[in-house]
Amino acid sequence: MSEVLVLVDHAAGEVRKVTLELLTAARRLGEPAAVVVGESGTAGKLADSLTAYGASKIYVAESAEAGQYLITPQVDVLASLVSSAQPAAVLVPASIDGKEIAGRLAVRTGSGLLSEAVDLDAEGVAAHSLFGGAYQASAKATTATTVVTVLPGSVEAEAASGAGEQVTAEVPAQDAGRAATVTGHQPAEAGDRPELTEAGVVVSGGRGVGSAENFAVIEKLADSLGAAVGASRAAVDSGYYPPQFQVGQTGKTVSPQLYVALGISGAIQHRAGMQTSKTIVAVNKDPEAPIFDIADYGMVGDLFKVAPQLTDEVEKRKS
Amino acid sequence: MNIVVLVKQVPDTWSERKLSDADHTLDRASADAVLDEINERAVEEALLAKEAQGGEVTVVCMGPERANEAIRKALSMGADSAVHVSDEALHGSDAVQTARTLAAAIGTLESVDLVIAGNESTDGRAGAVPAMVAELLGWPQLTYARKLDTDGQSVSIERESDAGVATVEANLPALVSVTEKINEPRYPSFKGIMAAKKKPVSTLSVADVGLSADEVGLGSAPTQVVSSAPAPPKEAGVKVTDEGEGGVQIVEFLSGQKLV
Ligand SMILES: Cc1cc2nc3c(=O)[nH]c(=O)nc-3n(C[C@H](O)[C@H](O)[C@H](O)COP(=O)(O)OP(=O)(O)OC[C@H]3O[C@@H](n4cnc5c(N)ncnc54)[C@H](O)[C@@H]3O)c2cc1C
Ligand SMILES: Cc1cc2nc3c(=O)[nH]c(=O)nc-3n(C[C@H](O)[C@H](O)[C@H](O)COP(=O)(O)OP(=O)(O)OC[C@H]3O[C@@H](n4cnc5c(N)ncnc54)[C@H](O)[C@@H]3O)c2cc1C
Incomplete structure (x- = not known):
């Protein structure tokens, strides 16, 4: 063989x-x-x-x-x-x-x-x-x-x-003329959350989250589920969350067991990075949001009401 | 400083994209074609370097006749001239063949100091062509740059990857690829659009860049697509309206799926 x-x-x-x-x-x-x-x-x-x-x-x-x-x-x-x-x-x-x-x-x-x-x-x-x-x-x-x-x-x-x-096995000597030299390195903050592309659960926030401070709502839910945090490009571009957490066409592709999208409309370029998730849950106040077309479970509602309740309920079941 | 920018025309991500039934290659007729957004940023970065260091910006593109529109857009932003590799024989070329063709096209230009590419295209998403071109040219690659500095002799970038942010340096000539965080591309001005019409575009065949027709294209590609089809539509899920118990209802759903 x-x-x-x-x-x-x-x-x-x-x-x-x-x-x-x-x-x-x-x-x-x-x-x-x-x-x-x-x-x-x-x-x-x-x-x-x-x-x-x-x-x-x-x-x-x-x-x-x-x-x-x-x-x-x-x-x-x-x-x-x-x-x-x-x-x-x-x-x-x-x-x-x-x-x-x-x-x-x-x-x-x-x-x-x-x-x-x-x-x-x-x-x-x-x-x-x-x-x-x-x-x-x-x-x-x-x-x-x-x-x-x-x-x-x-x-x-x-x-x-x-x-x-x-x-x-040998590592052939590198030719400095043809290779690029790494002269400094600032490791990604490992944090306590799992890595985005490896996580079994990903909780993502979009423009609907409204501010960087409000992302705490997303993080709390993520932590209760042992999840990684993701973000849409609109959330990243608005400065709500750092770029390395962007999910989508020009961000990371994730394929977790569970993907929770909060305040994300579900543009095709966002879907490109998460559509293969096994189960998709979406919370959006607009019943016509395209994210509902691919959600296994869609909740039409205000994320600031739904997410904290969801977090509490998960915590309750854990204890 | 002579800078080459690699630009690709891609189907607009907003249109319906598919592969052709006949040979599983990209169905270019079915979707609007645009200059890939990341390549606008690559052009912008080249123009910034030229503004600081002087020199020329040449756009290199491999693609069918229609890719001319993408080339014109880059020229209207301010690039000086273009090389368009366009040949029926290229139809269906895969990533390896594309990289070979691009490297050969760069080889037809005199004293190139820096090649700038996008990190990943929005259609093929191989995220590998820039590295492959560097391999073929025997040049250092400095990829996934969110920041680029050059003094005309050497180049230094901040490279953002899963591992964190690295500072990477090399002497020129070198190849750099950029991410979408590097800059905001300028809009072509009316003057720029008019000027672009007169800028030189040389259209080269496969033979002109020194390759033979049987090295490129579908027939000799080292990879073969054996089947393709639209993905089966996802079964519609449940949609409920929050009446005050929305969070609890989601947990009930998750627990039914054994996800909590
Ligand atoms: C070439 C290209 C590449 C791209 N790459 C990516 C990519 O990698 N990733 C990506 O995500 N996007 C990408 N985009 C952008 C994409 O087209 C969308 O603009 C983006 O995904 C929108 O993000 P969003 O859903 O957060 O924002 P919006 O579309 O503005 O949606 C916000 C949603 O939040 C809802 N909302 C608001 N307030 C609340 C509330 N209190 N409670 C509940 N819901 C609320 C609204 O109803 C709305 O549906 C790309 C675009 C292009 C052209
Ligand atoms: C849906 C799809 C799937 C594919 N899968 C495969 C596969 O599995 N294996 C394979 O070998 N090929 C594959 N191909 C073909 C491959 O995408 C093309 O050969 C393509 O030209 C190069 O790959 P890329 O666009 O993914 O490059 P990437 O490496 O993602 O492109 C990065 C950058 O390289 C430069 N660049 C790339 N192509 C060109 C060009 N034509 N002209 C100028 N600059 C360019 C641009 O600066 C671009 O931003 C696939 C194509 C499609 C449409």
């Missing part, structure tokens, strides 16, 4: 959930081999999780340069593994960095690139959700290796024990 490489997404010594989803998808296609690129000592902390989700091999590519350059260290490691291991596919998270790593890898190895897959079958055919969920397509690569970016949250992670054999 041929190998299927999975680029491990990790932060602060932990495997991010999307990696486990990718390992699960990789098992359908072949033998999953996790590829860890990071500073020295990274892989050791991640090995147990990777093995518990079926990694038969763990390629350990550690070097100080991994954190000093943008994108190219990962591309270099994967490209050399593609030529030595001849994998059927390379799976990469469809994150900002992941998409660029996958793109460069496809160019360098002469492989086809399948972008933002929401599912993947044993033949390497990927399912795609296009134009904000309005259209669907399936596609495959005609090349020896397929490079696929997979949307976080679209494959359910299933545990399976793997051999987890660690194999050292």
